Amino acid sequence: MAMKRGELIYKIYRALTYGLSPLIQLHLRWRKFRGLEHPLRWRERLGLPSLSRPPGPLFWFHAVSLGEGMCAIPVIKCCIERRPDVTVLMTTTTTSAFEVIKHQLPNNVLYQFSPVDTPGAIDAFLRYWKPSAIVLMESELWPNLIIGAAKNGIALALLNARISAKSYDSWSQPFVNSLTSLMLSKFLLILPLSTTQAIRFQLLQCPPFIINFCGDLKYAVGNIDTNEGDQRALKELQVQLMNRKVWMASSIHKGEEKVMLGVHNALKQIHPDIITIIVPRHPQHGKQIALELEKDGIRVALRSHHDKLMPGTNIYVVDTLGELQKFYRLTPIAVIGGSFLPGSAGHNISEAAAAGCAILTGPYIGHFSHMATQMQRLNPLSVLQVPGHILVEALSNLLSDAKLLEERQEAAKQAYHALSCGITENVWSFLDFHIFRIALANEDYP
16 A cells, blocks of 8 residues: 555656656756856756767766765775676766766766756666666665666665655655655665664665665775876975964855854964964855955965965965865864854764864764764764864864874774775675676676
8 A cells, every 4th residue: 555655656756847847957057057057068967968878787876966976986996896897877966076076986987967857857867878777875865766767677776875854854754755665665775874874764664674784985985086286286285384283174164164263363362373274165165265354354375276375374275176185184183064053964074084183073963973973982082072162272272282182183093994994895795796796687788
């Protein structure tokens, strides 16, 4: 009965998305006009390819944005190494992800923008690419995609699977919970981020036998490749930072810059030569921060302008994409943003830990709380959670006590190495056994 109700609700969803398709296409054109879609490749979002499909089996990896996409890359590299006879297709949704990930993928990986979840776009995409298996990242649950893939006999997996509390409430509503159950029944493998996430999937009637655990792929994200010009510029900046007190506020959201600049001003009273590196979540926000500071007569070095830290400059704003890992390697202390204002959900802390930073984060970290807890269990000094009004005191202690700073840096690095060990290999083992072997058993490829 529940399955039939789910199929009925899916038919309604499919009819609605079919009817809204012209409006969705207009919306995509409007987004292209505003610079939110790729100016030349935006039609890929309608399922129209810009590359040729090679013959033979093809595995499709999909992630919505940069963070999820970077998590997929280690698994993609493993797939290419272990299955050289298979073509890998990668898709993401956002242009910011595209601009970074296109430089990080192996050369033989095909890269496209993902289709919107309308019947026409999904059907055209699946008909052209004919994937043997689809690997979705984190929370990409789209009815037309999932049910369309299942009808075509395509094996489905969900990696780093998570459902936020808000999404859980939406997916468990009486009218849609049967559709949720129908979608989840189409997967052959789900690897949740944590036990809490696994419970949420089971409460949404996900078959328990498809749920397995192997760790968080965010720990497996490797170093972002850097060209020679960038390496030279970063080395020059490293020289400029020598013998100065340095800390970094990373992935900050709008509103948090006030917190961080307030902290900077307070720390400058104690350490006049301090350098504060600010890395906003969105590059445009960085330009806005720099403009406001310059209006107030405060000198700012801007990364996109290749500015140097001149005497009297204490703030360096990174208004570029895909450079967060590089700057973690330049600072001993990282304050992870997106966590200091109510309603925030935190950001990945493992990249800072891998670089050996002492890590501080705010109290609002959403599903990243499992990562912080894991690291703190291994070493209580690895992550320090503090509210904004205590941030000055916490940073001042680290900047004034070299031994304490070194202990926190080492604790973060040790916790990261313990949690990252073997994750990619574990994920590959599950994928190969539950998905890829089944997919390749069908030899009817184009």
